[in-house]
Amino acid sequence: MLNISNLHVSVGSKPIIDGLSLAVPAGEVHAVMGPNGAGKSTLSYTLAGRGGYEVTGGSATLNGEDLLTLGPDERAAKGVFLSFQYPLEIPGVPALTFIRTAMNAQRKARGEPEVSAPDFLKRVRAAAANLRMDMDMLKRGLNVGFSGGEKKRMEILQMALLEPRLLILDETDSGLDIDALRIVSEGVNAMRSPDRAMLVITHYQRLLDYIKPDRVHVLAAGRIVASGGPELALELEREGYDKYASSSQSVAAA
Amino acid sequence: MAAVQKTIDTVSALEAYEHGFVTDIETEFAPKGLSEDTVRFISAKKGEPDWMLEWRLEAYRRWIAMDEPDWAKLSYPRIDYQDAFYYAAPKEKDGPKSLDEVDPELLRTYEKLGIPLKEQAFLAGVQGSPKIAVDAVFDSVSVATTFRAELAKSGVIFCPISEALRDHPDLVRKYLATVVPTTDNYFACLNSAVFSDGSFVYIPPGVRCPMELSTYFRINASGTGQFERTLIIADKGSYVSYLEGCTAPMRDENQLHAAVVELVALEDAEIKYSTVQNWYPGDPDTGKGGIYNFVTKRADCRGDRSKVSWTQVETGSAITWKYPSCVLRGEGSQGEFYSIAITNGRQQADTGTKMIHLGKNTRSRIISKGISAGKSTQTYRGLVSAHPKALGARNFTQCDSLLIGKDCAAHTVPYVEARNAHCTFEHEATTTRLSDDQLFYCQSRGLDAEASVALLVNGFVRDVLQQLPMEFAVEAQKLVAVSLEGSVG
Amino acid sequence: MSLAAAIAARDPDLLPSRRDEDWRWTGLRELIRVVPPASPKVASVAGHAALAALGWPTLVFANGHTLEEASIAIPATGKGAFVRRFVSASDGAAHHVEADVSVGEGGRLVLIDSFEGEGAGYVASAALSIRLAANARVERIVLLDDAEDAISVARTDVDLAPGASFHQTVLAAGAKRQRFETHVSHPGAGVNVRLDGAYVLTGKRHSDQTTVVAHAGENGITTQLIKGVATDQARGVFQGRIVVQRGADGTDARMAHHALLLSDRAEIDAKPELEIYADDVSCAHGNTVGALDEAAIFYARSRGIPEAAAKAMLTTAYLGEVIERIVDEPARELALAWLTGRLERLA
Ligand SMILES: Nc1ncnc2c1ncn2[C@@H]1O[C@H](COP(=O)(O)OP(=O)(O)OP(=O)(O)O)[C@@H](O)[C@H]1O
Numbered sequence A: 001m002l003n004i005s006n007l008h009v010s011v012g013s014k015p016i017i018d019g020l021s022l023a024v025p026a027g028e029v030h031a032v033m034g035p036n037g038a039g040k041s042t043l044s045y046t047l048a049g050r051g052g053y054e055v056t057g058g059s060a061t062l063n064g065e066d067l068l069t070l071g072p073d074e075r076a077a078k079g080v081f082l083s084f085q086y087p088l089e090i091p092g093v094p095a096l097t098f099i100r101t102a103m104n105a106q107r108k109a110r111g112e113p114e115v116s117a118p119d120f121l122k123r124v125r126a127a128a129a130n131l132r133m134d135m136d137m138l139k140r141g142l143n144v145g146f147s148g149g150e151k152k153r154m155e156i157l158q159m160a161l162l163e164p165r166l167l168i169l170d171e172t173d174s175g176l177d178i179d180a181l182r183i184v185s186e187g188v189n190a191m192r193s194p195d196r197a198m199l200v201i202t203h204y205q206r207l208l209d210y211i212k213p214d215r216v217h218v219l220a221a222g223r224i225v226a227s228g229g230p231e232l233a234l235e236l237e238r239e240g241y242d243k244y245a246s247s248s249q250s251v252a253a254a
Numbered sequence B: 001m002a003a004v005q006k007t008i009d010t011v012s013a014l015e016a017y018e019h020g021f022v023t024d025i026e027t028e029f030a031p032k033g034l035s036e037d038t039v040r041f042i043s044a045k046k047g048e049p050d051w052m053l054e055w056r057l058e059a060y061r062r063w064i065a066m067d068e069p070d071w072a073k074l075s076y077p078r079i080d081y082q083d084a085f086y087y088a089a090p091k092e093k094d095g096p097k098s099l100d101e102v103d104p105e106l107l108r109t110y111e112k113l114g115i116p117l118k119e120q121a122f123l124a125g126v127q128g129s130p131k132i133a134v135d136a137v138f139d140s141v142s143v144a145t146t147f148r149a150e151l152a153k154s155g156v157i158f159c160p161i162s163e164a165l166r167d168h169p170d171l172v173r174k175y176l177a178t179v180v181p182t183t184d185n186y187f188a189c190l191n192s193a194v195f196s197d198g199s200f201v202y203i204p205p206g207v208r209c210p211m212e213l214s215t216y217f218r219i220n221a222s223g224t225g226q227f228e229r230t231l232i233i234a235d236k237g238s239y240v241s242y243l244e245g246c247t248a249p250m251r252d253e254n255q256l257h258a259a260v261v262e263l264v265a266l267e268d269a270e271i272k273y274s275t276v277q278n279w280y281p282g283d284p285d286t287g288k289g290g291i292y293n294f295v296t297k298r299a300d301c302r303g304d305r306s307k308v309s310w311t312q313v314e315t316g317s318a319i320t321w322k323y324p325s326c327v328l329r330g331e332g333s334q335g336e337f338y339s340i341a342i343t344n345g346r347q348q349a350d351t352g353t354k355m356i357h358l359g360k361n362t363r364s365r366i367i368s369k370g371i372s373a374g375k376s377t378q379t380y381r382g383l384v385s386a387h388p389k390a391l392g393a394r395n396f397t398q399c400d401s402l403l404i405g406k407d408c409a410a411h412t413v414p415y416v417e418a419r420n421a422h423c424t425f426e427h428e429a430t431t432t433r434l435s436d437d438q439l440f441y442c443q444s445r446g447l448d449a450e451a452s453v454a455l456l457v458n459g460f461v462r463d464v465l466q467q468l469p470m471e472f473a474v475e476a477q478k479l480v481a482v483s484l485e486g487s488v489g
Numbered sequence C: 001m002s003l004a005a006a007i008a009a010r011d012p013d014l015l016p017s018r019r020d021e022d023w024r025w026t027g028l029r030e031l032i033r034v035v036p037p038a039s040p041k042v043a044s045v046a047g048h049a050a051l052a053a054l055g056w057p058t059l060v061f062a063n064g065h066t067l068e069e070a071s072i073a074i075p076a077t078g079k080g081a082f083v084r085r086f087v088s089a090s091d092g093a094a095h096h097v098e099a100d101v102s103v104g105e106g107g108r109l110v111l112i113d114s115f116e117g118e119g120a121g122y123v124a125s126a127a128l129s130i131r132l133a134a135n136a137r138v139e140r141i142v143l144l145d146d147a148e149d150a151i152s153v154a155r156t157d158v159d160l161a162p163g164a165s166f167h168q169t170v171l172a173a174g175a176k177r178q179r180f181e182t183h184v185s186h187p188g189a190g191v192n193v194r195l196d197g198a199y200v201l202t203g204k205r206h207s208d209q210t211t212v213v214a215h216a217g218e219n220g221i222t223t224q225l226i227k228g229v230a231t232d233q234a235r236g237v238f239q240g241r242i243v244v245q246r247g248a249d250g251t252d253a254r255m256a257h258h259a260l261l262l263s264d265r266a267e268i269d270a271k272p273e274l275e276i277y278a279d280d281v282s283c284a285h286g287n288t289v290g291a292l293d294e295a296a297i298f299y300a301r302s303r304g305i306p307e308a309a310a311k312a313m314l315t316t317a318y319l320g321e322v323i324e325r326i327v328d329e330p331a332r333e334l335a336l337a338w339l340t341g342r343l344e345r346l347a
């Protein structure tokens, strides 16, 4: 479903993603782990199409379709969803308004009819209840004054409502308390389906206890340096990234 | 708490204005008053080339036609420009060839001010303390410049501007008045006509100046104005940190100080310019005497990625009119202004900065901390502007005023002019008084009122103090405490 | 030196110029070589659907004259909601209008002042005053809908007795030169003054909101939020001055001006000024000028909202913050409709 091949990305003039290849077939959940500054968020922003992330080589396709030439909103309409590591605050735009605008814009782009107001509210209520979120929170400016954990829930709520096909979760677990971690993971698991793919970026096994990955990749110095089954995450938890740090350097040096 | 204790000790150790003594030295004056003849006299004294005399006379003629500015929030009696000496110099027999020949009375003066003019004194001094090269300007002339030989080894020129006019006329001519044009403003124009000395600095390409450079200005003679002119050029990729200090004796009369400072930073060059201005502020109760400080300081960040940073600690002068500015011409150039201004007694200060963004992706930062006490008045006045071509320009301004006592005043007058959709300007300002709760807290820990104020004020100005070179930071911290003496009952 | 004096004497030398500090961004002398002749009296003006829909008593001033004799005076403890329309109805003519409002002790008033340009190229001046007795409350909405090529200057002097409150929101669309001045003499004494504003400027329009609040007594409160958007070659000006006079202890004053520049040929000029002569005060001002937040645009787009729609949504939210502070609901709805209409012209 998602196919990344020999991707190179620079920020400013600094190369950050350096020949990264990765394939996530439909129906699978892949975890990406790696040291701070390895380029994980850069990868997720590049896939979502943020300005300033210059692709200098390689490709990324969703179901065979080139993602990299599309604007961020066009990618969203095709089903790409990024749960931000640091979600933004948008004062003056209530979450409800924001999500509804987004939902209808995506539908319009796909040639689908707009969702009716009562139908929309019904869906929001259900999704909010699943995530144990208060409807009042959705009437305030988007994320304004929310705690770190509340912002992450708001991301997952949007994800549940927008029903994307490629889900990228950038450290969705950071900032969540123990209960919230479980609730959010349930929300994510509920979205697992044979026609969806997920890329879960995290630093901790904890999240993977809830969201069981099919594959685990190690991203270091801008490329995938190791891949394996769920046991790889456990090994990383025990041993850290030392050996990858040196191997990636030697690869880079070679 | 070591630093705190140190501040308190310092406060109690110092008198209100410790630089108020007069040096008894034989002085040579120009005839009183200002005329073309005065200008000719000064130029002749300096042995200047003809083009320089012509340049001065032209400035003088323009100046007579100009009006003194009145837009600042300052009130002072009209200055009688004919009632002052425009040139005063310590009499010297043949002119000192080396430091050993400098009048010992002068050396003692600078010693008393804590400014070492003897290189060996420096070397013999505190182990490991950094070297500072000093140019000492006494009334209208430079009396000594130290470490010149050592600086020359790396190609750095550091000398009195009068000497630079003789020895490096092409350099001076190329840059003089290119940052502050002769007719820029009333006081700059006056300065152009009558300036007598000041420092000249040239840092060659790629050179990091091996030591701090500094100039100490001292007004000594009575009835005399000081009009110095400083010109600093940092050539491509060079770096220099420059310090400026000023003091004057306590006198009942007002003395005029109208200086011009021009900085030029070429590609990738950086200039750090710090000032501790401690001119005599006048009598705190009667407001009698004190220096009128009308200064034009401007930096031209001419080269791409060049950077100029102004840091000032303004505690002295009866009247301050001063806006160290940056013209951000080079692409990606940066300007900074860090200021602490303290007014007490009857002082009046109208000071701030201008950041003029002309080039793409230029950045500026303004941190201003003003403290008004006694019956003083202080105004922050600042301009931040972005030209239509200055895409990507950014400014951040933080401007805080602290009021101590019922009779002082604090004003904030920022001007913002944005002329393209790709600039980002942010300005924040606050005016508050010293918090009773904080004062009480300090006192409940055993500090007396004055020490508490000094402590809290030092906290208030911390962001700026941190920008000063180490040696100056300590002096500045002392000054902050001393300047506020008597501000709480 | 004022536009009113220049109109009365037909003497352009009486106009304020850029060289006058308070007019540095709105010079008139540079613009008006010859003062146009006096505007004729007119018998009627066109209707204003949105205002008519309010169903409030309405006073109409056309070319500086009242169409019928009437004045607004809210008696003690009375309540009122009024509309005043100041219509410049003729082309290329000049006029000056004066009008007063007074609100008795404990009275309440919602006042909508609408400045409208039916004509073209006119020069309009207004001097208005509003007096509030003790504990009176006024909420005022000002709509500045001058013609694109008009020159329009209005000044309001507000005088407040202890315990009163004055809330104002000025919505400006600009003109060739447009200036709206509000001068408040603030007695302190628990009085609460709110001076808000928003401007949406397109084409070559210019708009200047100038406010002066002078705190003379203890414990006064002033808050200000002015937000604006300028595109094309438009120019937005904000000059705010808060003066805290000696003895006005306990003053709490907050002033904020934020503006968006949507074009590289547009311009924003701001001077948020504090002039403080008392020490027990808490005053602050903030000023920002910039473009829409790129990160917010990307966030919205990453959720599928196209760029133009994302920008429109963020701009509306940006200015909407000012509208939300209007307490009276019909007035707020009117203001919101005004804003929406003006923002549509941005796209
Ligand atoms: N806008 C930028 N400008 C310059 N460097 C950047 C920028 N954004 C990211 N980088 C650099 O790129 C590298 C990768 O950053 P990235 O945020 O992708 O790391 P990460 O793997 O997500 O780290 P973390 O685990 O801490 O979230 C870092 O060295 C970072 O400093």
Ligand SMILES: [Mg+2]
Residues within 6 Å of the ligand: A040, A041, A042, A085, A170, A171
């Ligand atoms: Mg990251």
